Amino acid sequence: MGEWWTYSPEDFLMFSPRVYWRMFALTNGALWPLPLVGPALALAAGLLCLRARGARVALAMLAALWAFVGWAFLWNLYGVVNWAVFYAAPLFALQAVLLALAAARGPAQQRPPVPRQAAGAVLVALAAAYPLLAPLAGRPLSEAEVFALAPDPTAIGTLGILLIAGGGAGLWPVPVLWCLFSAATLWALGTAQAALPFAAAVAAPAAALFWRGAPARA
């Protein structure tokens, strides 16, 4: 595009904020009462990771969730109003496969250092608490983004789990890229919530590099 400098972030936004937030209401309504279970799933996955065998269960669960969110939310809903998301949906399927392979192999032999796990716990807690963002921003609770159903809390929770369980390098790119993409979208939508996926995308890999516990696998 020769005239790229004439574009602003909003020019790439092809849907209104109302359409965006209502997608979560549609998802929550269609999958009710799953939204009630989502935050508990995030916390359970975090706790499971504290044991090696539990970590395999957590990674397997995440694999299923990435496949589900990619198909139900990205492919069937979000992609319809934003064609760029159609390209992201197969990446969610890829992430599901990578997580399933990691679950089959088991997590890192060496336990990640405690500060790294603590950073992971913060992200998992954030993912579990994500539904509160809607009422905090003055949106109805029906539009809450829920771990296991909405992509942002699922990706942020996954980064937290990877910090706690010590997943291999191959598991990181898709959740990090999604968080950056979503942060850009939220920024263009004009909401400060953009800071959360952005912070997760920067902080999680930084924490993983800083407190390198186990050698990278997978």
Added chain:
Amino acid sequence: MPLTRRRFLELAPGAALAALPMPSAAQPSALLTRVIPSSGEAVPAVGLGTWITFNVGNDPVLRAECTDVMSAFFAAGGTLIDSSPMYGSSQPVIGHGLARLKPQRLFSAEKVWTSGASAGAAQIERSRQLWGVPRFDLLQVHNLLDWQTQLPRLQAMKAAGQVRYVGITTSEGRRHAELERIMREQRLDFVQLSYNVLDREAEARLLPLAADRGIAVLVNRPFRQGALTRALARAPLPGWAGDIGATTWAQALLKFILAHPAVTVAIPATSRVDHVRENLAAASGPLPGRALRERISADVKAL
């Protein structure tokens, strides 16, 4: 047809534009029309854009709202709806509304937005199916994309009776020099460009050239994608608004555009029934003269 309460409510907001007696209850007739130079056909001077506002996906509530907007648009006498394969789900949402409303008069304005002849043909056919129309009234090359390939293809479709008019679009002042060259060298029925009270570059060359060459002009971004109406939301409407029968800033902005003699149709987009009625109502009553147009522009700039 008896004027039931429901019919009356449907009509009431447009009543100001309706010259009685009405030919058909749902078609007020006093809407300002403009003539397409290449054919002599008249079209109502305010149309309906669909970028963002109609990209609502499969959301049943928002789809119904878009159908309501279309219903109010047709009821007020509007005919021209503009869309593009670039606009996400806007095309199926238009199709959804058309299937329910079955309007008597529709002027379908679509675009081709791809490279390559066969990709263009396939895209146009897919768009046609999504709208659910037998053929489009107007096909435009979106943002000049691969116009060297697409424009001759559209001309051939026109010759074969598969489309009635051919055009090309740009927006936000991009590539005006190239557009000017195309307007000089190619046979176009329509050109679409951005023009509003603040973005007036087209006045210098493109609008006079369109008038000169007999090319109809569709005006996109009349409200700068809503930035103008939002910025003016709290500003009081100056006294001159009464002189041109504008009751809102949106109407004043549209009347500024329609007052340019080269403009054929302005195509504001909206997701709201009250706004679409307000916008259609701008195509009635007096338009500002040269001096008042400058005053409107200056007043908006000063705010």
